[in-house]
Amino acid sequence: MKLRKKYRVFIFQPYPKFGGADRSIIRLINGNKSADFTLISLTKCNYSKYLNKKIKYIELRSSRVLFSFFKLREKIKYIINRNKYDKNIFISNQNFANIISILSVYKIKNLKTILIERNHLIELKFSKNIYDLLKKKIILNLIKFSYKKSNAVVGISKKLSLDLSKFIGKKVKTIYNPATDRSIYFQTKSNHYPKRFNKKKEKIILNVGFFEKQKDQITIIKAFKLVKQKYKNVKLLLIGHGSLYGNLKNYVEINDLKKDVIFFSKINDPKEFYKKADLFILSSIYEGFGNVLVEALQYKCPVITSNCKSGPMEIIKNGKYGYYFNVGDYHELSNKIIKFIKNPKDLKKKTIQFKKIIKKFSLKENSNNYEKLFKQI
Numbered sequence: 001m002k003l004r005k006k007y008r009v010f011i012f013q014p015y016p017k018f019g020g021a022d023r024s025i026i027r028l029i030n031g032n033k034s035a036d037f038t039l040i041s042l043t044k045c046n047y048s049k050y051l052n053k054k055i056k057y058i059e060l061r062s063s064r065v066l067f068s069f070f071k072l073r074e075k076i077k078y079i080i081n082r083n084k085y086d087k088n089i090f091i092s093n094q095n096f097a098n099i100i101s102i103l104s105v106y107k108i109k110n111l112k113t114i115l116i117e118r119n120h121l122i123e124l125k126f127s128k129n130i131y132d133l134l135k136k137k138i139i140l141n142l143i144k145f146s147y148k149k150s151n152a153v154v155g156i157s158k159k160l161s162l163d164l165s166k167f168i169g170k171k172v173k174t175i176y177n178p179a180t181d182r183s184i185y186f187q188t189k190s191n192h193y194p195k196r197f198n199k200k201k202e203k204i205i206l207n208v209g210f211f212e213k214q215k216d217q218i219t220i221i222k223a224f225k226l227v228k229q230k231y232k233n234v235k236l237l238l239i240g241h242g243s244l245y246g247n248l249k250n251y252v253e254i255n256d257l258k259k260d261v262i263f264f265s266k267i268n269d270p271k272e273f274y275k276k277a278d279l280f281i282l283s284s285i286y287e288g289f290g291n292v293l294v295e296a297l298q299y300k301c302p303v304i305t306s307n308c309k310s311g312p313m314e315i316i317k318n319g320k321y322g323y324y325f326n327v328g329d330y331h332e333l334s335n336k337i338i339k340f341i342k343n344p345k346d347l348k349k350k351t352i353q354f355k356k357i358i359k360k361f362s363l364k365e366n367s368n369n370y371e372k373l374f375k376q377i
Contacts, residue, residue, distance in 0.1 A: 156288045
């Protein structure tokens with residue numbers, strides 16, 4: 001009887017912070033039975049306790065990816081030489097880290113490499129100033145150079161994979177995030193849905209995500225302000241944290257929306273919010289995938305999303321499973337919200353139909369796709 005191949009898989013996640021990318025990695029590690037995993041980070045991993053007990057964890061204790069170049073290489077070489085496996089695989093999944101790490105582990109004997117790209121390249125077209133512009137042009141050139149050296153490149157949506165493939169001149173395989181698995185969330189009292197909201201009397205609108213420029217929550221708040229002029233019994237709940245929290249809160253206070261726009265920062269499991277919300281909105285300027293859309297739809301919460309470059313439009317099939325609006329157009333978004341409030345049945349019907357395709361965003365599908373890739377490279 002032929003024994004199943006045994007793989008050692010190193011996953012490089014430099015700054016673990018329990019975002020969408022981190023949850024996807026935890027699901028991949030915990031859900032895959034064909035490999036022994038070692039998670040490598042630069043800083044302390046905040047979610048190591050959610051990893052399977054058999055998973056090995058290494059902290060390089062370095063402040064920047066660049067400074068870890070030699071340390072990462074030597075650590076992996078040492079482990080490979082000490083433990084014999086049929087195949088050793090290195091996975092990196094953050095674009096700047098991908099560049100440094102692939103060059104760091106390049107030509108290590110008996111090591112195959114996979115780079116996962118989670119953000120569309122359009123991300124690198126947004127610049128704060130001339131120095132930022134030059135820096136991002138250098139990163140784009142390094143991506144084109146370094147990604148070709150990997151044994152495989154994975155994109156987390158078809159549009160992302162297609163555009164990246166054209167840019168680097170190399171085939172990119174699409175593997176969707178396993179966004180339907182909830183096992184890695186943990187329960188605390190702070191995760192409970194507040195009792196003060198009355199769903200029978202109020203319409204609850206929800207957004208979950210980091211408060212950063214990419215997520216563009218200001219567009220939701222501006223749209224909500226217009227909706228409030230017509231409908232008084234509407235609440236907007238924003239779950240997250242980030243550098244723009246102060247800006248968003250100031251805008252809410254200046255526009256006298258404090259009673260109706262409520263911020264939540266310590267919600268690790270938003271499940272109850274998805275279940276109780278009437279409507280979920282994703283307003284991102286760009287996304288690689290959009291885990292939160294699948295999470296909302298999984299709990300039968302109707303969704304409205306921006307039509308950003310990749311991810312969300314694939315999830316809702318260009319309007320088949322939800323409404324969409326042009327990126328940053330808060331007037332159009334307000335009209336879509338009002339359309340839903342007037343006639344919720346149309347969007348709810350789209351939400352129910354999503355169950356036809358939810359399987360392709362499952363942990364089982366994700367694990368099977370990676371197991372196939374491990375065999376191929």
